[in-house]
Amino acid sequence: MSRNVASIALIDRVKKGEPAAVARLISRAEAGHAEVRSALSQIYRLAGKAHVIGITGVPGSGKSTLVGKLTEKIRSSGKKVGVVAIDPSSPYSGGAILGDRIRMSDMANDPGVYIRSMATRGATGGMARAALDAVDILDVAGYDAVIIETVGVGQDEVEIVRASHTTIVVSAPGLGDEIQAIKAGILEIADIHVVSKCDRSDANRTMTDLKQMMMLGMVSADKTEWQTPVIGTSSVSGAGLDELVGAIEKHRHIAFETEAGRQRRLSIANFRLRKTTETLLLERYGDAIAKAATPLAAKLMAREADPYSLANELLDSSLSGGQSHEQDARSKIA
Secondary structure, eight states: OTTTTTTTGGGGHHHHHHHHHHHHHHHHHHTGGGGGGHHHHHHHHHHSSSEEEEOOOOTTSSSSHHHHHHHHHHTTOOEEEEEEEEOOOOOTTTTOOOOOOOOOOGTOOOOTTTEEEEEEEOTTOOOOOOHHHHHHHHHHHTSSSEEEEOOOOTTTGGGGGGGGGGGEEOOOOTHHHHHHHHHHSHHHHSSSSEEEEEEEHHHHHHHHHHHHHHHHHHHSSOOOOOOOOEEOEEEEEETTHHHHHHHHHHHHHHHSHHHHHHHHHHHHHHHHHHHHHHHHHHHHHHHHHHHHHHHHHHHHHTSSOOHHHHHHHHHHHHHHHHHHHHHHHHHHHO
């Protein structure tokens, strides 16, 4: 495939499920070039059929192994599965190991499975900026379920609930995850709680603690159409995996066929709109701010002014500059 092919020309190939076209379009979405945006706009309008499953949890809880086993189970029913595995990137070099490809290498030859690793590239909240674009591309390529495995950054990783139809939080015995859940609000974001490594002797304690915390949270909560289950799984013996797949299928009904699911999808759309707007704003005014910031920073270092007044000055000048540029462009078009 030629590297010079336009992004818009890749759409038909993506619709046919061609892996090379899928890979090329995701790479361009990650790069963030303006040229790809018209293609991503069309992709978004064509998407919306896939069940997006978010999997999160602290490092070491067994997320990647669970994703691999879950993918195998879903594939056994004949469905195609896409995996977007997000890894943390270095704050210095920007690089990432992208080790999930290694863990899931057994499925690399399955034409019904597509695995894409991507680095956060400085994004916070456990999500890469192009993750949802990748989900749309895989959706249009015919993948019935798309799994997003987040970084596993710990206590503040809750963005996944605003990006997936079903959110699975993975805990492991002996890691103190139940305490992390209380501190972080992880308890509330889960549609399904999974305790991995349930063949360990202390797994029952972790499951009991999670269930008790769930009960405490339900005392004052209104009854909903979905009661969050706590499921023990073992990637070694395969225990609990069928139960997990069954729970995911049941929650898919909630996500696509109920009013609660419609509200969830509206929340996802709000999140997507806000994040896209933030990205465009940063791009639009980033260069202007970079040029104007140096003399203002010198004034700040000399304590000739305070950070708040200088920040307002910088923002006002950047915004007015951006508006003038847009007005000039519109008058040229007219």
